[in-house]
Amino acid sequence: MSTPLPIAPLVCWSCHERTIGTHFCSSCGKIQQVPEHSDYFAMFDLPRKLWVDMGMLEQKFLQLSWKLHPDNFTNATPEERAISLRRSSELNDAHRTLRDPVARVEYLLAIEGARVEGKNKQQAPPELLEEVFELNESLDELREAKASGGDTAALKQSLGTAEKNFQGKLAEVDSELQGVAKEWDKAMDAKADAAARKGVMAQLNELLNRRSYVRNLVVNVQKELA
């Protein structure tokens, strides 16, 4: 990793000829560094849209794996080995991110500069405030009962119900997220202006924050119930 890697999007680092190949030099065939300003979508020749054809993604992933995997470069120069390691790790990172619908939205917002995490992750969205308050109380009671060796059966049951309730909310957020994702794709197809796109991204961002909040709640409850 310490090998310095020259970054040259259009000129091959090895033969110094101009190259039109994205992965391999069109002139000498050596593996090429990822061009600057590339992103996971570009890596798979995908537009920055949120609906992804999974079959295509998998196929492309396997094709690129054949070419970029370090197994191809055991007997190559240290530079080529380092580039292959970096390229194939980026390919795997991209594949891992894009195949997960939530990670995909996170990533899109990040590269669009529109991902703003909630100022306070502990802060409940206003519409959930009351239920969260109750949930936290039940959780406290359960912890106390556990500590003092008291009866936990009833508490566990009510928490179980609460968990299902929040699971339902998580599903709601996910379906909302899907809906807004479709809007994003429409805006992209319609070549909507920056302001319109920004509006959709703000909604996506808000939903991601809500999702992570609700998900944390569910995980916490599951931990106490386990």
Place this chain on the structure above:
Amino acid sequence: MGRIVGIDLGTTNSLVAYVDAQTAQPKCIPGPLGRTLCPSVVSLDADGSIIVGEPAQRRLLTQPERSIYSVKRLMGRGPADVQAELKLFPFRVDPSSQNIIRVQLGEKIFAPPEISSFILRELKNWAEAYFGETVDRAVITVPAYFNDAQRQATKDAGKLAGLEVLRLVNEPTAAALAYGLHEKQRGTVAVYDLGGGTFDISVLKLISTNEGDIFQVLSTNGDTHLGGDDIDHLLQAFVHEQILQKDQIDFSPHGELAQELRKELIVVKHKLSETDKVLLRFALPNGRVFEHEFTRGSFEALIRPVVDRTMAPVRQALEDAQLSPKQIDEVVLVGGTTRTPVIRRTVEEYFGRKPHTELNPDEVVALGAAVQANILDRGVENMLLLDVTPLSLGIETYGGAVAKIIPRNSTIPASAQELYTTGVDNQTGIEVHVLQGERELAKDCRSLARFTLRIPPAPAGMPRVEVKFLIDANGILQVAARDVRTEQEHSIEVQPSYGLNDADIERMLEESIEYAEQDFAERQLIEARTDSESILAATAKAMANRRAAELSEPERMKIEQGVAVLKEAVVGSDYKLIRRRVDELNHATEHLAEILMNTAVQTALEGKKLAEV
């Protein structure tokens, strides 16, 4: 460059294999005793030499304090990790062990990678003797569930054995490669690998593409301290208890008696895979003979806990692969412990199909390692292996929590970037703690490394350092840091939490020369030079004989020329060239030898006659 081999460095046995160029099939290489299994046992002889394999295994009984087995259990572990094992294994851990365990053999202290390197060197010697060529590169297999430190320790062992470790391959994946080549299977495959000391379950997808076959690992899980050893311990504990009650004899696990009993119980265990009843008879020091009849039923009840412990990882691996047992097309059994009928039955019941056992479960991992070695040597031609990291990689955050940055079962190589900045003015360092594991708190995860990012003094929040965490194709972590504003690479001194540092390895490499036999090529060169010295001397002497005059002129010229080119070759270090020239000179001097022979015979006869007269 020398030959490349695949090595299965097992808890109980180790093997070395290669791919035969003619048949394109992998093959295990036999040792001097004709067997392909090399017991993973090392013993230090009184004269300071190292004994490996079957001879060392015999010494477990005669010199237990100079011998060690199952050292794989100690690889990449700290003293606190192995307290439970120490009650069961006769390891003599050096009390001054700190981050890494050191064990005592006789009067010497070794780190586990050194001991493993002796086993690897033995296998290297087997292969070199078999090929008649140097072996300098290897693919070594590790349990899929090995963490970073355990992998690094294995890589270190390879280096200490004089091998360039081209790749660490996960054992179940290697087995899948061997089976894939053998059976041309397609679809989803579950590999259940229960060896001497480790358990792995891997779920793979075998995909045919235009370019060739892809072996894609979807998920993996396991337990790096679960295997046949644990079955032995259950048997031992049971018998120790019986003997304690009936005869009031307490077995110290360090005693020769305990080793003898262990050996007997392993025989009982193996027999119970074939028959329904085995009678154990064991002579006690009080003159009595302990007798107990094991039935398969009682044996299976006794080892049930081990069988059950394998099933939680199996369920987790399937859940992570998002598959149900029914969706698995093929099940493969690997590892000697899967010969146990109750294990075969349990796996068959769970998946609802008969598992594959066609390939020898002891050899299949080594065969797969040879296949991968061949791929690496020749480049990806028609097979590609995509493996995953078994454990999530995380970094410690505020309050001792762990932020996961690379989730488990991510295809490797995989990476993640984290941006760091300072919290106070002129802060010059940021502590980074890297962990591996699934738990939420740093204290419950495996510490991999700690390091300090060095920051030039600046107002708080100004510095921006990006740290890149990369898990390479071996499953080993690499860390690099870069100043985002200046684009400068930071160098990071990563101190492994449980492993040898570079200085340790340097020192051990130096010491290893003490134990190592000479390098193969060096050995060959010395032998070839010795041979040439004797033929040159013999030729010179023969040519000085008056009867050499009987040679024809072309014959004489040929010999003189042969002598000249051999003398030239001896100066160099190409042992093959020297050998060829020796052969040529031998050939050229055949007639000369004949003439002298006749002379000798005649002289002898004449002498006899003279004496008789």
